[in-house]
Amino acid sequence: MSRAVERGIRQIVILGAGLDTFALRNPHGARQIRIYEVDHPATQAWKRQRLAEAQIALPPWLILAPVDFERDDVGEKLVAAGFQQNSPAFFTWLGVVPYLTQDAIGRTLDYMSSIRSSEVVFDYMEPPEAFSKELRQLETERTEQLKKIDERSVSRFEPAAIAAMLRSHGFCAIEDIDFQEIASRFGRAVQGLAPGHAGVHVVHAKH
Ligand SMILES: C[S@@+](CC[C@H](N)C(=O)[O-])C[C@H]1O[C@@H](n2cnc3c(N)ncnc32)[C@H](O)[C@@H]1O
Numbered sequence: 518m519s520r521a522v523e524r525g526i527r528q529i530v531i532l533g534a535g536l537d538t539f540a541l542r543n544p545h546g547a548r549q550i551r552i553y554e555v556d557h558p559a560t561q562a563w564k565r566q567r568l569a570e571a572q573i574a575l576p577p578w579l580i581l582a583p584v585d586f587e588r589d590d591v592g593e594k595l596v597a598a599g600f601q602q603n604s605p606a607f608f609t610w611l612g613v614v615p616y617l618t619q620d621a622i623g624r625t626l627d628y629m630s631s632i633r634s635s636e637v638v639f640d641y642m643e644p645p646e647a648f649s650k651e652l653r654q655l656e657t658e659r660t661e662q663l664k665k666i667d668e669r670s671v672s673r674f675e676p677a678a679i680a681a682m683l684r685s686h687g688f689c690a691i692e693d694i695d696f697q698e699i700a701s702r703f704g705r706a707v708q709g710l711a712p713g714h715a716g717v718h719v720v721h722a723k724h
Pocket residue numbers: 532533534535536537555556557558560584585586587610611612613616617
């Protein structure tokens with residue numbers, strides 16, 4: 518993202534922001550970037566409340582756009598919030614794709630690919646069939662735990678399918694790194710990275 522800002526991108530869109538605090542820590546404040554946090558209306562309302570309780574004011578570069586990726590038109594909602602469709606943007610979409618249906622994923626990619634010089638970073642999960650017996654066991658335990666807190670992972674992809682989907686949307690320069698590579702590049706800096714996340718991949722692609 519920092520490299521994209523250095524190259525001149527001034528719009529950052531955090532899709533499914535959750536409790537992401539990047540906008541509060543914004544290291545690019547002096548470059549007048551605008552940060553759009555897009556999230557499910559219920560999550561966003563909860564975050565607003567948590568920030569208010571903690572007496573943390575929304576910084577002037579942060580714009581919140583409530584969107585349900587399954588029902589709403591993300592472009593319409595972003596434009597209503599002031600997003601400039603004719604200017605490039607960097608999208609982060611971390612921790613969200615596994616919860617979405619293929620339809621919502623396709624529509625969100627359609628929109629991102631309609632923005633000139635857009636870039637995206639997101640993660641996805643591989644199907645467990647490719648895992649070793651030991652990792653499949655960890656994966657089953659993790660899925661059981663998630664079920665207990667009513668979190669379900671809906672969509673999983675083979676790396677080749679993700680690459681094909683991105684290429685069909687006009688994305689290129691696709692970099693896809695798997696669990697081992699994430700751990701060796703970022704190691705302890707990735708909070709909560711446990712063996713049960715073995716099927717996770719992180720992708721960066723440019724349009
Ligand atoms: C696991 S959190 C990830 C939060 C943050 N991006 C991170 O990496 O820490 C999943 C996020 O996806 C959002 N999300 C899930 N389904 C959604 C939907 N249908 N529409 C909009 N947001 C959704 C949730 O509101 C939540 O903020």
